[in-house]
Amino acid sequence: MxxxxxxxxxxxxxxxxxxxxxxxxxxxxxxxxxxxxxxxxxxxxxxxxxxxxxxxxxxxxxxxxxxxxxxxxxxxxxxxxxxxxxxxxxxxxxxxxxxxxxxxxxxxxxxxxxxxxxxxxxxxxxxxxxxxxxxxxxxxxxxxxxxxxxxxxxxxxxxxxxxxxxxxxxxxxxxxxxxxxxxxxxxxxxxxxxxxxxxxxxxxxxxxxxxxxxxxxxxxxxxxxxxxxxxxxxxxxxxxxxxxxxxxxxxxxxxxxxxxxxxxxxxxxxxxxxxxxxxxxxxxxxxxxxxxxxxxxxxxxxxxxxxxxxxxxSEPKITPNEDAVQKDRIRGSVEFCHVGFSYGDEKVLEDISFTAEPGQTVAIIGPTGAGKSTLLNLICRFYDCTEGAIYIDGTDIRQMDLKLLRESIASAMQDVFLFSDTIEGNIAYGVPGATEEQIQWAAQMAGAHEFISTFEEGYDTIVGERGVGLSGGQKQRIALARALLKNPSILILDDTTSSVDSETEHRIHSSLKSYYRDKTTFIIAHRISSVKNADMILVLDEGRIIEQGTHDELLAQKGYYYSVFQNQFGDFDSFISKEVG
Ligand SMILES: Nc1ncnc2c1ncn2[C@@H]1O[C@H](COP(=O)(O)OP(=O)(O)OP(=O)(O)O)[C@@H](O)[C@H]1O
Ligand SMILES: [Mg+2]
Known part of the structure; x- marks a missing residue:
């Protein structure tokens, strides 16, 4: 042998x-x-x-x-x-x-x-x-x-x-x-x-x-x-x-x-x-x-x-499809059809169905361990769903060219990883030919430009292995800039602003509004403030969608979402006054 x-x-x-x-x-x-x-x-x-x-x-x-x-x-x-x-x-x-x-x-x-x-x-x-x-x-x-x-x-x-x-x-x-x-x-x-x-x-x-x-x-x-x-x-x-x-x-x-x-x-x-x-x-x-x-x-x-x-x-379980449906570009409509998933025996997602169109923002909220990250991992085909199917632009993603699929999606993952390279190199990781202006634009959108400019070497600052020398929120924003620069059809932000203060987070989200326009965006967040403007909010618990709708609809339902809202903002009136003020 x-x-x-x-x-x-x-x-x-x-x-x-x-x-x-x-x-x-x-x-x-x-x-x-x-x-x-x-x-x-x-x-x-x-x-x-x-x-x-x-x-x-x-x-x-x-x-x-x-x-x-x-x-x-x-x-x-x-x-x-x-x-x-x-x-x-x-x-x-x-x-x-x-x-x-x-x-x-x-x-x-x-x-x-x-x-x-x-x-x-x-x-x-x-x-x-x-x-x-x-x-x-x-x-x-x-x-x-x-x-x-x-x-x-x-x-x-x-x-x-x-x-x-x-x-x-x-x-x-x-x-x-x-x-x-x-x-x-x-x-x-x-x-x-x-x-x-x-x-x-x-x-x-x-x-x-x-x-x-x-x-x-x-x-x-x-x-x-x-x-x-x-x-x-x-x-x-x-x-x-x-x-x-x-x-x-x-x-x-x-x-x-x-x-x-x-x-x-x-x-x-x-x-x-x-x-x-x-x-x-x-x-x-x-x-x-x-x-x-x-x-x-x-x-x-x-x-x-x-x-x-x-x-x-060792063979990967997810294999690039040989006779994939050829496409030049993915528009970005995403449909989950009775999707279920388990890691081995442990059932993590059950009967997930929803549709998101290009330009829409879908927010996912729910307790920790509910399966939010897993759900988004399925879109990238990091794992294949074990039940049901996911369609992008009407094609089952298992029938699509894996490379095209992943190239059309940009994600800022929950656990940020930065390479031991310059900040610029890290942001441009997905787009090696990016110009300086493009990189700065992405950094600006991600709310990272300001702190990068305070560094002596600016964008040429080397971030050590695992991004030593940067705060958690700074790393997250560099990872966000890296995803934004890719200009994908589908954008996935998994808890990307969790370590950023609410004010900066608010600024980032409002500057991103124009960016989202032609993309399908998925945002996982724990703060109501980052999800309330979404076109659709999915509330996930123990692998199931328990509530689904817009901010107002969910508040009216007085369910899980409502109680989270109450916890984060006290009562409704004070929230309104905060917003106005
Ligand atoms: N690689 C894995 N192998 C086995 N089980 C896993 C794996 N990754 C996650 N799980 C399990 O799947 C469930 C859902 O995990 P997931 O990461 O999707 O949760 P989440 O909703 O993103 O949580 P959080 O808000 O904390 O990020 C959890 O119970 C977790 O234990
Ligand atoms: Mg997660």
Whole structure:
């Protein structure tokens, strides 16, 4: 699975990888030369006194060593380069995938988890390509070559030595089996650790405000300790097998000296051949030792690759419609037809029906948790309704082009998010080509221009991550300006002026009146003052519309709306006098 997957990324580099493997093959072949030469020095130069051969033998040894080094350098470079290329591509794919995923995914996946996949797991995948692949090939070829050479040199001794290797193989496979689950555990724990750190940093203000540093340190220590334990547990499996594998490798040495010595003494093997054997010993030993590490790293790769693949395979529930009804522009009439919605089992909206025409303002009011934000999220298709249907300009929104739909809607959401960019950059986020005048106009409409002008750097002021350095009301107004600049057909303001004082709010709403003229506007608010001019007010409670009408109609009904009104304005007369005054 993991190998098939990684192959799709490596394939474009197929040729250069092949070249790399050929270089591995050549250097492995060259590694066979020197032990032979050492044997020849003993047999020909020392024993047979052919001293004139010495210089040529040494020359051959020096040259092969040089060529080997150059070859090794070349293929290491090749694999490193390929791994960086693949690394970049996978990173890109993950990032692009994240852009397609919807609210549902981000509700269920923690930022720390996703970050862990993009860092630690990706690194394990890269390491596999940069190092493990050629090491496996290098060790396998060296081992095979060496065994062949040994058989050519002296078959009985070779047979004796090679007989030990399957035992090592057996333990290596056992090791692999036992160590694999520990790697998965390590990756899981790493994600958890990441999440704790990420949430601690994002939530540092809450931590400080509640003086919970100690608690946070404890929480971190718990996860950190668990991470250490998981690593130790893995190392324990490892250290159970390593001595066995090492001992088997060393026993080769003993076997060679013992059996080889006897063969030399009884004359069926020359001393030079024994020297050659000794020279090949590392070529048998090394691969056996490496088997452990390579299995280790391959398991690590598999564990990580599965995590990365899981992320790449996540599918958004809301998919852009392939054969969408083509339209150039959305006018903005919105119709809810018996809409119901639930997050999983929890029913949040029930039987919502209403119609809003372009130019109209629909206000939604109701207690917290009533489902107001959810209702507006459905218009943007952040979630699909589970019952009924929503029509925009008469078309079911599920039949519309998702991009066009979202481009035609601008929303200032309840929880404001600002990018670490200039104020100007944040306002122009939806309209990158906006001119300075347009940006200032939007800021003016949103009641933000005044406070922005008081900043030393004005619109070029950088707002930190999450908009540090701005008040809640200031952030809200920048978010409002961002939505207004987009000049959408449908405008959604979710509690956008809740942190703004009533006077500023009043000013904003009256300057927006002309702006609303050709748009369908939805306003969620808790203050009667921000909704009373709406063409239609929906009162939502526990996911149902309990009252519906204009301000005057709702007051006449003397229901929920009336009681909220009474709470906010005392009695009616004082409200009138306030208005007049
Ligand atoms: N992602 C979610 N998963 C599960 N339940 C959710 C989710 N988001 C909201 N809810 C639930 O849906 C209900 C309606 O939430 P919603 O955010 O629409 O309320 P609201 O009317 O906007 O409230 P407020 O005035 O506080 O903003 C709540 O009971 C809430 O617990
Ligand atoms: Mg809400």
């Amino acid at each position: 993991s190998f098939k997957w990684i192959w799709t990324y490596i394939r474009p580099y197929g040729l250069i990888m092949l070249l790399g493997l050929v270089l591995v093959l050549i250097t492995s072949g060259l590694a066979m030369v020197n032990p032979f030469m050492s044997g020849m020095i003993v047999d020909k130069v020392i024993e047979a006194s052919q001293t004139h051969l010495l210089w040529s033998i040494i020359a051959v040894m020096v040259i092969t060593t040089l060529v080997k080094s150059v070859g090794r350098y070349a293929y290491q470079l090749i694999f490193e380069t390929v791994s960086q290329g693949v690394f970049k591509k996978i990173r890109e794919d993950i990032y692009n995938k994240i852009q397609t995923l919807d609210f549902d995914f981000f509700n269920k996946n923690r930022t720390g988890d996703i970050m862990a996949k993009m860092t630690g797991d990706m690194e394990a995948v890269r390491h596999f390509i940069a190092w493990v692949i050629y090491m496996v090939f290098e060790n396998a070829t060296i081992f095979i070559f060496a065994v062949t050479m040994l058989f050519i040199t002296n078959a009985p001794l070779a047979l004796f030595m090679v007989a030990i290797t399957p035992v090592t193989g057996f333990f290596a496979v056992r090791l692999a089996k036992e160590v694999k689950p520990t790697f998965f555990a390590i990756r899981e724990q790493f994600s958890r650790l990441n999440t704790v750190v990420q949430e601690n940093i994002s939530g540092n203000r809450v931590v400080k405000a509640f003086a919970k540093e100690g608690y946070e340190i404890e929480k971190f220590e718990r996860e950190n300790e668990a991470y250490r334990e998981k690593n130790v547990a893995s190392a324990q499996v490892w250290s159970k097998f390593l001595p066995i594998i090492d001992a088997l490798a060393s026993s080769l040495m003993v076997a060679m000296i013992l059996v080889g010595g006897i063969l030399v003494i009884n004359g069926s093997m020359s001393l030079g051949e024994l020297v050659t054997f000794n020279g090949f010993l590392w070529a048998l030993n090394n691969p056996m030792r490496m088997v452990g590490w390579l299995i280790n790293d391959t398991q690590r790769f598999v564990a990580s690759a599965e995590k990365v693949m899981g992320l790449l395979e």
